[in-house]
Amino acid sequence: MDKGSKIYVAGHRGLVGGAILRRLRAEGYENLVLRTRQELDLTDQRAVYRFFEEERPEYVFLAAAKVGGILANATYPADFIRENLLIQTNVIDAAYRYGVKKLLFLGSSCIYPKLAPQPMKEEYLLTGPLEPTNEAYAVAKIAGIKMVQAYRRQYGFRAISLMPTNLYGPGDNFDLETSHVIPALIRKFHEAKEAGQKEVVVWGTGTPRREFLHVDDLADAAVFLMRHYEEEEIINVGVGEDISVRELASLIARVVGFEGEIVYDPTKPDGTPRKLLDVSRLFAMGWRPKVSLEEGLRQTYAWFRNNWVGARGLGKA
Template identity: 70%
Template sequence: MHLNARIFVAGHRGLVGSAIVRRLQAEGYDNLLLAGRDTLDLRDRESVEAFFAAHKPEYVFLAAAKVGGIHANETYPAEFLLQNLQIQNNVIDAAYRHGASKLTFLGSSCIYPKLAPQPLKEEYLLTGPLEPTNEWYAIAKIAGIKLCQAYRRQYGFNAISLMPTNLYGPGDNFDLANSHVLPALIRKFHEAKLNGNQQVVMWGTGTPRREFLHVDDLADACVQLTRTYEGEEIINVGVGEDISIRELAELVKEITGYQGEIVNDTSKPDGTPRKLLDVSRLHALGWQATISLSDGVEQTYRWFVDNQAQVRAA
């Protein structure tokens, strides 16, 4: 991937896309094709076709997606399934037909069965039922994986699929109505501290375990694997360690300086009991995460505090 290659980062304003842009720019890539939703609606086939015809990207990072936590997935199942399918189908097909050298598709660890053995190996895909609270998003991502594999088998298109674990970092979504657990906890504890609240309520029992990867680590993995990995098989991208939601809440409480107590709302769903990725295939390819969870949460909290004016927090 030469330094003046035409590189399209789909979803460059989102958490993942913006991190990929930062990484590419830091490494000297200066011919990035960036188009926001206001100028390019990736759900619209004609718009995507016109963009690829005009710009002929050589490399494509498909980081655009409709994303959200349990509440958002349960509230908008049709949008999560349909819009993600539209985005994926349009971009993957256009990239192939307009001669892109390579496409990197970003999936999610929620593609794996709810009760699959832990840690989650890549070969566990499609071996059991999905977690109901995010199956709409998961089915769309599985379809994206299979479309990449189908285009590789039928047309020889060089598309790879990476499956990140739970992500966090600068640019995250802190809207309590549709954010993921870590940014939601950061906002809850920060506001509780400012307001002098005696309690912070967190969903569920706190017992589920999750793995968290800083988005800058993911971006580094994406760039490295785009340069070096040529296989059809999906690759898990994570740290290989997890933490309970309760332990995560305690960590966020400490970093934000909140002094009150944590109360569990057990009427709310827990989601998947555990979701830890097996990253042995990733390590064998020569990549490992470098940002610790405590350092990453502290950095993310500082970013949240410093960017209150433009932070995504309705």
């Protein structure tokens, strides 16, 4: 993949796709093919085939997906499995049929069993039951992994699969019904601070442990692996460290400037007890994340204040 290569970033307006786009442009890649959801419906097979036939991209970053937190996954499981299966099936097949040189598929750490040994190695895939709250999404992503591997084995199609840990950063979704834990907590603490509330309620017990990777670090890893990784086996992308939800909430409250009490609601689901990826294979290749959690949270909160708050009337920007 050189600076003149024609590159298609699927999902370039999302959190991950937007970061990959920023990374590519920062490194001097300008021959980029982009389509919004309105311009190209990736669940429409004919439209996807027509796009690939006309544009003939050489490299594809498949970052388009329907994503969400515990509440969204539990409420709309049919949407999550159907849309993700359609998107990835259409793009992977069209990429192969229309001569793409290499495709990068983005999975998720939720593909691993709920009670997998920690940290989770790549070989733990399909060794136990999934976390029920996001099973539909996980099954779709596992199908994408297996499709990439099958096309590689049968057709020799150059495609790789990355399994990122929990992501956050500028451009995240702060809708409380569909967001993940970091943007949800940033918004909750911000609104509580602006309203002068004395407490914020956080779902669950606060004991689950999670690993968080800044989306710009993921984008850096994605471009790095597109250049240097050629294996069929999936590869984990993370920081190799985790933090409890309770510690995370306290850190976010400090970043936002909320000084009230944090109350935990144990009647709400915790999700998987712990999710920490074994990133030894990636680190052995020489890649390391650059953004610390606190620095990344400050960047994300600044983006929220500048881009979300004023536009939606959620309090002072």
